Amino acid sequence: MEKTFLMVKPDGVQRNVVGEIVARFEKKGFQLVGAKLMSIPRELAEEHYGEHKERPFFGELVDFITSGPVFAMVWQGENVIATARQMMGTTNPKDAAPGTIRGDFGLTVGKNIIHGSDSPASAEREIGIFFKEEELAEYTKLIDGWVY
C-alpha cells in the first residue's frame, strides 16, 4: 500500500486548520500511520527542501517553515500520493480550485498551508527525514472492507 508524507505548515497550524485537514484525509478513506506536532530544525528544513536550494526564495522558504510548529503526517492508501496532491490543490493557492485545501484556506504561494510529497521517491525520502521506523504504526482497520 502506498504511503505519502504530508505536513500542515506553520500557517495552517496558526490558523487552526489541522483538525479539518486531518478530517478530509480520514473521510476520503486514507489511513493515518504517523503524526506529530514539531518544530523543524533549520538543517532538517534545508535537507527537506534541498531541491529548491538554488531558487531565489529558498531562504524565505526555510525561514517560514522553521518559524513555528508544523504538523507532520504519514498517510497510507491506494494512490495516496497523487490523490493527496489533488486534494491539496495547485502549489499557488490563487490557482487552486475551491474544494481543495489550498483553494479553501490559502491566498499566497509562500503561505500555502500544506506540503505533500510529489512522487514515490520523494515520499520515501521525506518520510525517512521526518519519521523513525518505530514512529509509524502498522495496523488494520475493519472499515477498509468498505473502502476497498
Ligand SMILES: Nc1ncnc2c1ncn2[C@@H]1O[C@@H]2COP(=O)(O)O[C@H]2[C@H]1O
Ligand atoms: N515564489 C515563491 N516564493 C515563496 N515560496 C515559494 C515560491 N514558489 C514556491 N514556493 C514555496 O516553495 C514550496 C516548495 O514545496 P511546497 O509544496 O512545500 O510549497 C512550495 C511553496 O510554498
